[in-house]
Amino acid sequence: MDNIRNFCIIAHIDHGKSTLADRMLEMTSTVNERKMQDQLLDNMDLERERGITIKSHAIQMDYTKDGTPYTFNLIDTPGHVDFSYEVSRSIAACEGALLLVDASQGIQAQTISNLYLAIEHDLEIIPIVNKVDMDGAMVEEVADQIMDLIGCDREEILEASGKTGLGVPEILSRIVDVIPAPEGDPEAPLQALIFDSVFNSYRGVIAYFRIMNGRINKGDLVKFVSTNESYGADEIGILRLDMEKRETLGAGNVGYIVTGIKDSKEIKVGDTITHVKNPCDKGIEGFEDVKPMVFAGIYPMDTDDYEDLRDSLEKLQLNDASLVYEPETSLALGFGFRCGFLGMLHLEIVQERLDREFEMPVITTVPNVSYFAYTNKGEKVLVNNPSDLPGGAYLNYVEEPYIDAQIITKPEFIGKIMSLCIERRGILKNQVYLSETRVELSFELPLAEIVFDFYDKLKSMSKGYASFDYQMTDYRQSDLVKLDILLNGEKVDALSALIHRNKAYYFGRKLCEKLKELLPRQQFVIAIQAAIGAKVIARETIRAMRKDVTAKCYGGDITRKRKLLEKQKKGKKRMRQIGTVEVPQKAFLAVLKLND
Numbered sequence: 210m211d212n213i214r215n216f217c218i219i220a221h222i223d224h225g226k227s228t229l230a231d232r233m234l235e236m237t238s239t240v241n242e243r244k245m246q247d248q249l250l251d252n253m254d255l256e257r258e259r260g261i262t263i264k265s266h267a268i269q270m271d272y273t274k275d276g277t278p279y280t281f282n283l284i285d286t287p288g289h290v291d292f293s294y295e296v297s298r299s300i301a302a303c304e305g306a307l308l309l310v311d312a313s314q315g316i317q318a319q320t321i322s323n324l325y326l327a328i329e330h331d332l333e334i335i336p337i338v339n340k341v342d343m344d345g346a347m348v349e350e351v352a353d354q355i356m357d358l359i360g361c362d363r364e365e366i367l368e369a370s371g372k373t374g375l376g377v378p379e380i381l382s383r384i385v386d387v388i389p390a391p392e393g394d395p396e397a398p399l400q401a402l403i404f405d406s407v408f409n410s411y412r413g414v415i416a417y418f419r420i421m422n423g424r425i426n427k428g429d430l431v432k433f434v435s436t437n438e439s440y441g442a443d444e445i446g447i448l449r450l451d452m453e454k455r456e457t458l459g460a461g462n463v464g465y466i467v468t469g470i471k472d473s474k475e476i477k478v479g480d481t482i483t484h485v486k487n488p489c490d491k492g493i494e495g496f497e498d499v500k501p502m503v504f505a506g507i508y509p510m511d512t513d514d515y516e517d518l519r520d521s522l523e524k525l526q527l528n529d530a531s532l533v534y535e536p537e538t539s540l541a542l543g544f545g546f547r548c549g550f551l552g553m554l555h556l557e558i559v560q561e562r563l564d565r566e567f568e569m570p571v572i573t574t575v576p577n578v579s580y581f582a583y584t585n586k587g588e589k590v591l592v593n594n595p596s597d598l599p600g601g602a603y604l605n606y607v608e609e610p611y612i613d614a615q616i617i618t619k620p621e622f623i624g625k626i627m628s629l630c631i632e633r634r635g636i637l638k639n640q641v642y643l644s645e646t647r648v649e650l651s652f653e654l655p656l657a658e659i660v661f662d663f664y665d666k667l668k669s670m671s672k673g674y675a676s677f678d679y680q681m682t683d684y685r686q687s688d689l690v691k692l693d694i695l696l697n698g699e700k701v702d703a704l705s706a707l708i709h710r711n712k713a714y715y716f717g718r719k720l721c722e723k724l725k726e727l728l729p730r731q732q733f734v735i736a737i738q739a740a741i742g743a744k745v746i747a748r749e750t751i752r753a754m755r756k757d758v759t760a761k762c763y764g765g766d767i768t769r770k771r772k773l774l775e776k777q778k779k780g781k782k783r784m785r786q787i788g789t790v791e792v793p794q795k796a797f798l799a800v801l802k803l804n805d
Contacts, residue, residue, distance in 0.1 A: 213280045221314075224339060229309065232374045233381065237281070266284065267284045269281065300326055305388030309339050310337070316355065322680075324358070336355045336365060336366045337367045337368075338368050393460035393461055396423075399423035405417040413467070423489070427456050433476065434489075447464045502610075504579060505577070507563075508545030529559070577707055580607050608687065616675055618676075689710070691706075692706050
């Protein structure tokens with residue numbers, strides 16, 4: 210155990226975590242040159258295309274210092290705020306963290322957020338200034354920022370370049386000296402934390418674990434503490450680039466277990482593995498349940514695919530523990546699922562993964578956050594879907610979630626960013642100059658206002674220099690209304706939205722205009738209306754397609770033509786009463802892009 214080191218890499222998005230991990234794998238000869246490629250640990254096509262890490266990736270390396278062999282367990286983590294749950298799980302399985310800061314960009318919001326997570330878990334921090342070989346590198350300035358943030362000395366800060374490999378040998382040496390060996394008793398009852406899991410169609414669910422106490426052997430009878438179900442350890446091993454089998458694993462190690470479980474509900478991330486014969490007293494604590502921020506309905510394109518979609522979501526949840534879902538129905542879309550996500554990028558990634566990995570194209574409804582509605586009788590109702598909101602006669606008031614947002618940017622963009630936040634009902638709390646060229650703005654904002662396109666707008670108006678991070682604070686009373694969309698008097702529940710009264714008119718008008726462009730014309734007039742309760746606040750009309758019924762009338766009296774036109778008029782009236790309006794998939798997608 211004295212020669213094991215478990216650590217993760219934490220940083221803001223695009224500060225070079227995956228590139229540094231590549232160099233470490235090269236220098237420890239974990240990967241040969243033939244298999245080496247950029248972003249080696251990012252094994253999803255989606256991660257490579259976007260250049261971001263979505264999943265945490267664990268890998269074991271061998272390193273020798275002064276003739277002593279060491280085992281390094283590295284977990285590469287994502288940097289985007291929407292995947293912070295992955296970071297928290299990685300931190301729970303480690304004793305130390307490499308804090309990476311880009312020399313050309315300095316400390317950004319997610320750097321601070323991830324650092325606080327690591328400090329909460331008492332991790333040893335090794336500060337590193339990365340990308341020192343770049344033209345715009347401000348090494349000393351960034352080193353000063355790190356010293357202010359964590360209170361270390363200048364000589365403790367390492368300088369490195371993930372691209373060229375500069376400084377990587379010093380990092381590997383520092384890991385041995387600074388990060389403590391894992392604590393634990395190899396002779397105690399088995400206690401292992403599951404920090405990730407994947408589904409394999411041939412072998413079932415494969416769980417990744419970190420052993421806190423005890424040891425596990427191949428063939429042992431083990432059980433999961435939360436479900437209390439027993440299984441045989443068919444195969445155990447360590448995580449290299451591929452899985453490598455082992456006969457036994459002791460305390461402090463990171464590895465995988467195959468038990469032949471086919472039902473994904475039976476394994477929970479954060480659960481504890483122990484022996485059936487000699488179990489541990491209690492499960493490992495300190496693993497938080499995920500709190501979804503954004504909710505949206507996901508429905509199959511074809512209603513017959515409902516069960517397939519359920520299976521796909523179950524398997525995806527194994528690999529992405531922050532996804533939450535429950536069944537729901539919609540009049541417009543049939544059977545589907547109400548899903549909870551950590552943000553809009555998370556929603557986008559889940560939608561993309563369902564399509565690519567499970568060949569399951571889906572329709573996504575308007576995303577919204579969860580609210581608390583209070584009735585006149587004093588009852589408190591959780592509202593995840595606009596259709597859950599009690600009627601106007603019963604409703605007393607609605608509370609919506611608020612967040613504390615930290616935005617770090619350059620001084621020249623302060624005016625634009627303040628305007629954006631105030632326009633989104635934000636309240637400025639604080640403004641601190643971290644240095645001459647960097648300022649931190651703290652805002653209180655309603656979560657619903659940042660869900661759609663806040664992050665994109667912030668990036669574009671700051672030319673990519675602003676970084677953004679947020680934490681949930683509390684729920685506050687707000688003047689919210691339910692906006693319904695009606696097609697010929699019929700409500701389309703999938704297009705309903707809960708929105709602040711001041712913005713309802715603008716949003717309703719834009720939505721009606723957009724739907725007028727997208728809905729196909731019928732042989733009858735279609736009225737598109739936006740309404741709050743019984744009050745219509747916006748309307749657009751799609752004119753009917755007119756069939757020329759008088760074309761076959763070549764002569765004779767005008768009354769013959771009138772007779773045909775009257776007959777057509779009656780038919781159209783009847784058609785309007787019984788005709789239904791089909792809402793195409795692109796109409797639902799258009800709602801998500803209303804502000805473009």
